[in-house]
Amino acid sequence: xxxxxxxxxxxxxxxxxxxxxxxxxxxxxxxxxxxxxxxxxxxxxxxxxxxxxxxxxxxxxxxxxxxxxxxxxxxxxxxxxxxxxxxxxxxxxxxxxxxxxxxxxxxxxxxxxxxxxxxxxxxxxxxxxxxxxxxxxxxxxxxxxxxxxxxxxxxxxxxxxxxxxxxxxxxxxxxxxxxxxxxxxxxxxxxxxxxxxxxxxxxxxxxxxxxxxxxxxxxxxxxxxxxxxxxxxxxxxxxxxxxxxxxxxxxxxxxxxxxxxxxxxxxxxxxxxxxxxxxxxxxxxxxxxxxxxxxxxxxxxxxxxxxxxxxxxxxxxxxxxxxxxxxxxxxxxxxxxxxxxxxxxxxxxxxxxxxxxxxxxxxxxxxxxxxxxxxxxxxxxxxxxxxxxxxxxxxxxxxxxxxxxxxxxxxxxxxxxxxxxxxxxxxxxxxxxxxxxxxxxxxxxxxxxxxxxxxxxxxxxxxx
Amino acid sequence: xxxxxxxxxxxxxxxxxxxxxxxxxxxxxxxxxxxxxxxxxxxxxxxxxxxxxxxxxxxxxxxxxxxxxxxxxxxxxxxxxxxxxxxxxxxxxxxxxxxxxxxxxxxxxxxxxxxxxxxxxxxxxxxxxxxxxxxxxxxxxxxxxxxxxxxxxxxxxxxxxxxxxxxxxxxxxxxxxxxxxxxxxxxxxxxxxxxxxxxxxxxxxxxxxxxxxxxxxxxxxxxxxxxxxxxxxxxxxxxxxxxxxxxxxxxxxxxxxxxxxxxxxxxxxxxxxxxxxxxxxxxxxxxxxxxxxxxxxxxxxxxxxxxxxx
Numbered sequence: 055x056x057x058x059x060x061x062x063x064x065x066x067x068x069x070x071x072x073x074x075x076x077x078x079x080x081x082x083x084x085x086x087x088x089x090x091x092x093x094x095x096x097x098x099x100x101x102x103x104x105x106x107x108x109x110x111x112x113x114x115x116x117x118x119x120x121x122x123x124x125x126x127x128x129x130x131x132x133x134x135x136x137x138x139x140x141x142x143x144x145x146x147x148x149x150x151x152x153x154x155x156x157x158x159x160x161x162x163x164x165x166x167x168x169x170x171x172x173x174x175x176x177x178x179x180x181x182x183x184x185x186x187x188x189x190x191x192x193x194x195x196x197x198x199x200x201x202x203x204x205x206x207x208x209x210x211x212x213x214x215x216x217x218x219x220x221x222x223x224x225x226x227x228x229x230x231x232x233x234x235x236x237x238x239x240x241x242x243x244x245x246x247x248x249x250x251x252x253x254x255x256x257x258x259x260x261x262x263x264x265x266x267x268x269x270x271x272x273x274x275x276x277x278x279x280x281x282x283x284x285x286x287x288x289x290x291x292x293x294x295x296x297x298x299x300x301x302x303x304x305x306x307x308x309x310x311x312x313x314x315x316x317x318x319x320x321x322x323x324x325x326x327x328x329x330x331x332x333x334x335x336x337x338x339x340x341x342x343x344x345x346x347x348x349x350x351x352x353x354x355x356x357x358x359x360x361x362x363x364x365x366x367x368x369x370x371x372x373x374x375x376x377x378x379x380x381x382x383x384x385x386x387x388x389x390x391x392x393x394x395x396x397x398x399x400x401x402x403x404x405x406x407x408x409x410x411x412x413x414x415x416x417x418x419x420x421x422x423x424x425x426x427x428x429x430x431x432x433x434x435x436x437x438x439x440x441x442x443x444x445x446x447x448x449x450x451x452x453x454x455x456x457x458x459x460x461x462x463x464x465x466x467x468x469x470x471x472x473x474x475x476x477x478x479x480x481x482x483x484x485x486x487x488x489x490x491x492x493x494x495x496x497x498x499x500x501x502x503x504x505x506x507x508x509x510x511x512x513x514x515x516x517x518x
Numbered sequence: 519x520x521x522x523x524x525x526x527x528x529x530x531x532x533x534x535x536x537x538x539x540x541x542x543x544x545x546x547x548x549x550x551x552x553x554x555x556x557x558x559x560x561x562x563x564x565x566x567x568x569x570x571x572x573x574x575x576x577x578x579x580x581x582x583x584x585x586x587x588x589x590x591x592x593x594x595x596x597x598x599x600x601x602x603x604x605x606x607x608x609x610x611x612x613x614x615x616x617x618x619x620x621x622x623x624x625x626x627x628x629x630x631x632x633x634x635x636x637x638x639x640x641x642x643x644x645x646x647x648x649x650x651x652x653x654x655x656x657x658x659x660x661x662x663x664x665x666x667x668x669x670x671x672x673x674x675x676x677x678x679x680x681x682x683x684x685x686x687x688x689x690x691x692x693x694x695x696x697x698x699x700x701x702x703x704x705x706x707x708x709x710x711x712x713x714x715x716x717x718x719x720x721x722x723x724x725x726x727x728x729x730x731x732x733x734x735x736x737x738x739x740x741x742x743x744x745x746x747x748x749x750x751x752x753x754x755x756x757x758x759x760x761x762x763x764x765x766x767x768x769x770x771x772x773x774x775x776x777x778x779x780x781x782x783x784x785x786x787x788x789x790x791x792x793x794x795x796x797x798x799x800x801x802x803x804x805x806x807x808x809x810x811x812x813x814x815x816x817x818x819x820x821x822x823x824x825x826x827x828x
Contacts, residue, residue, distance in 0.1 A: 141790050144579045163580075168670045168791065169583035243752040322687035323669035326774060343729045470792055477775050484687050497775075504601060505792055 055468065077354065090126035092409050094146065096139045097131035098395060101426040102360060107131070110422060118413055125406050127363045129471040136160045147172045147398065155401035156410055159207035161394050162269045165464035166198040168207045174397045179408045188415035192434035193260055199461045200394050209411060212429025213392035214443040215456045216269075216373045218242070219348035219448075221338050225372075228252040228344070237381045239279070242345070242447040246318040246395070255318040259416040260334045260346040261313050263479040269472045272351050273391045274331060276479050279306040281460040282378040283385030284517035289463035290473060293512055297472050298499040300514035301487045306377055307491045310479045314486035322483045332361075336338055338371070347376070350452035351428020357446060373448040375455050390459025392429065421445075430456050467506055474501035547595075571795035573800040579793040585798070601823020603776050604801065605786040610691060614780050618695035619702065619759035620752050624821060625698060627751070631714050632736070634707070646707070661768030664697035666687035686770065690778045694766050698759065705758075706751055707746065713747030714740070745822040753816045760809050781805045 096477045101107040106255040111129050118127050130145050132139045133157040140163050147154045147170070160169065180189045189209060191195070200208035210402030222232055228248040237244045246259035262275025280288060290297055297303060313319045320343070324330065335355040337343035346352070353371070356364035364370070375386035395414060397407045413419070417436050425445040430453050437453045462468060478494040502511050529535065536542055573594055577587040598604050602635065630649060634642040652660065667674050670685040672694075675683045686693050717740055725735045741748070763782040772779035772787055779787060781801060789798025 082576055139793070141579070144584075144793075148584070169582050170578070170580050171586075172580075231626075232561040265773045265775075321670035321682075322684045322774075323665075326687060326770075459567070466793070473787075473791060474724075477773075504603065 059121050059372045072178075074106065076468040079418065085097070089124075090128060090402070091403050091410055092128035092130060092155040092172070093156040093158070093410065094130045094132060094143055096133075096136065096140075099139065100134050101423075102157070102428070104353060106426045110419075110426060113422075114414055114419060116476035117419075118410060121413070122406070125403070128412065129152060135268070136163075136270065140166075143167075144170075150400040151170050153285040153398045153400050155398055155403060155407040157396050157398065158211065159208065159396060160394060160464050161199045161208065161392050162271070162468060164208045164396065165202060165395060165468065166466045167396065168202050168205075168464075169466040173207045173398055174399045174401065174404055176209065176397065176408065177204075177206050180206055180209070186218055186412050186415070188412070188417075188420065188433050191435050193434060193457065193460065195390070195461070196432050199390070199392065200396070200464070202464050207417065209431035210269040210394045212391050212424050212427055212460075213390055213456055214273060214351060214429060214432060215390045215452055215459045216274060216349055216388045217376055217448075217452060217455050219334070219338065219352050220343065220345045220372050220374070221343065222372045223363060224253065224256065224341065225247060233372055233374075236377050237385075238377050239282075239305075239379050242286070242293065242319075242379065243309070243312055243316075245344055246313070247316065250316070250318050253344075254317075256341070257337065257343045258318040258344055258345060259313055260320055260325075260327075260337070261310060262331065262347060263310065263476060263483055264330060265473050265476045266326060267476060267479065269391070269468065270331055271476055272340045272462070272472060273389045274346050276306060276310070276475055277389035277460075277462070278347055278376045278387060279309055279379075279474075281389060282395070284377055284379055284382065285514050286387065286460065287514070288475075289465055289468075290317065290512060291463070295512040296467075296506070296510055297514055298474075298502055298511040301496050301517045302514075303380070304491050304495065306391045307478060307482070307494045311486075311491055311494075312488065314482040314489075317486075319483065322480075322501075325483050326480055330387075338492075339367070348373070349428070350430055350448070350455075353447035354425070354428035355443075368447055371447065373451055377515070382460060386458060388455040388459040390456055391462050400512035470502055470505045474498045477501060487492075537635035539720065539733065548616060548628050569802060572796055573803045575796045577589065577795040579790060579795050581793050583796075584793075590796065593797075594797050598800055598804060600661065603779070603784065604804075606776065607779050607781050607801075608804075611780040611805075613691065614695060614698065614762070614766075615756055615759045615812070618698040619755045622695070623702040623706045623755050624710075624748065624752055626703040627708075628710050628748075630703065630707040631710040632713060635714055646704075646711075649704040649707055649744065651704075652701050655701070657701070657762075657764040658768050660697060660701045661765050664693065664700070665769050668693040668697075687774055690770050694769055694778050697769065698765060702758065703756060703764070706755065709747065709751040710744070711755070713744045713751075716747075717743050747814060749820050749823075753813070756809075756812050756816070760805065760812070781808065 087109045087358060088401050089369050095111060097104055097107040097111070104144065108131070111131065111407055115127055115129055132142050140159065143157055143159065146154065148165070153172075162327065166172070180186070195497060197206070199210055200206060219237065220234060224233055226232060228245070228251070230248060234245065236245065242259070249258040266269060269274070280286060280303065283306050285297065285300035285302030287297050288298070289295070317451065319325065320333075324333065327333070334343055334346035334348060335352045338346060339356060353367060356366070356367040357362045376388055378385055378387050395411045397404055397411070401407050415433070415435065420431040420433055420436045421439070421441055423429060424436070424442060428446070431442060436442060438450070438504070443450050475498060478498040481494055482496060483491045538555045547739070573589045574589055576583045576590045576592060578584045631643070634646060665686065666672055670684040671681055674685055676680050721739055721743070724736055725739045730738070761782055762780070763786065766778050766780060766783050767786070772783040776784070782805065785798045785801040785805065788794045788801060
């Protein structure tokens, strides 16, 4: 029996290691002293390169040291994707001794951190006559992205919104007149079909999908269709339920079905790759992709010295807003999401922390963060400045789409919805000839109900 | 019948002496055992107990129950029993462990070991080095190699003359299984090569003199002699494969859908993507049960060897 025990122990120990990883623990690196503050940020996912991120944070650290020599600042950079940073943060936040004072986070996670009791309300800092200029300069929609139940939990540092980016040369070759501005979803499909007919070997249309792309995939893909459909809702705030079936959602999935079935999209493993979010600008630059559901950051990758320099992009690339399903009012739609700064509930030096955020949000820092990350600055005065307009292509154009942008639901269970909708759309890419809209809807419903229960979902029967 | 003796009864020339056949407990041994004991307690026993506790709660990574968790009894396990994805995950785990680990790695490793035995030393060394290279490569590197190999336009689809086929999406479990077998075969080859060297040459020669063919000698002489080596090799493969996460996560993230979400991956998805630490830990506990069941099978199979050793 001793042998038995050893074997079981050996096997179990491997498994337990994984269980322990799940059950908690984690390296403590970000801590708050009573005197100083710490900031947790992503050096790997926000700015275009790690070098840019490191230089930016070094610069703000120096600015802070000069202005506040008696309040030490501890920057803690985290690598990996946005999801990796949030997982790391979630583990650090489990103990006050490892919780950072300030955190740079995607706005889609603000709801989850707030519902955990991890974030401090910033109302006292942004209300009344003493509200800082960067806050009062933000459009109301941007201010509300991190506001839950009247409490402001984070302040936006930059946004991404959606639109359509296309290679003019490839569309012209397919007989499409420039400038191309689709009025309905059918116009997009028609143009993609024309490209596919003219050049069958290129990818006519990139519609982001796949579970690996996470919430950013929705921001850059299916979310733009859902918000432009006749039922522009992911979550029904009146009933507190997730919408898993509606004429608008069915039309959205039908769009994905058409793209897959008619061979208009990219190969499935390229679409489902974890790096797929970054693929479209590179493919377009190489003349392999004609039309892409895109985001305002795309053109920044074509700047000199960037990942895919494309000097001719200003004349070879076009951008258009995402039309609504049938061209119904308001005619265009867009997702909007971004990153924000928040203060932890356990921070012992909240006043200094907000002072630090005010420094991070200075016009110069907003502008450099936006140009290095492909963001639209949250403060309108910076977003409409000449310096921002000339920093990259289509900046003012995408700034206008942001005004009608719809943010994602600020709900702790958005991650469940994310996986469900990404699974539903990727099923078309995997099984283009067999997957149906009704089966995709039912997949989505079952994934959410398995996780959140049958009372968490609803069906909307009419277009609204 | 074994008589129980009190060590103090034994005397030599009237002086009590210790019996050599009964080890007497010494209090000082606690001191020597304490470092190992503390490590085992801190790194294994306590985390196991904690994981067991978390499995019975609604603890979240993020959300209302992140800080204010409560005991929820068997609800996580009840949910697991009724969760179709969990059961499909169990099936995939078994396919992955048994198919790509136990069977494929053992058969391929044994084949390479046998071929190596008959090959020239230089050829054996060259092939062995190439095979071992796959084993020493970091798992993440192996994942990217096979990711590139299996996607549309990759070498694999070119080899089967269907360059447009996206095998990683159409047969994802098969591709990750092949990748795992490719990576782990070298380990089996090393273990089984060492085992083959311990098979007495005279036994094989005797069988040959009796007119046994190569396959008969392999099946009836070599494999039975190597039985315990093969079983231990399979056990080690099982341990290494059942908790594998990196390879699949880097290649498919458990997708498409949940088609490659073996238990460690499904556990991660629940705990770190859906924030449900309680349910994720319950899945981890289920993984322990699966591992324990497989271990019991090995122990039963190795019982004859153990009896002989006693």
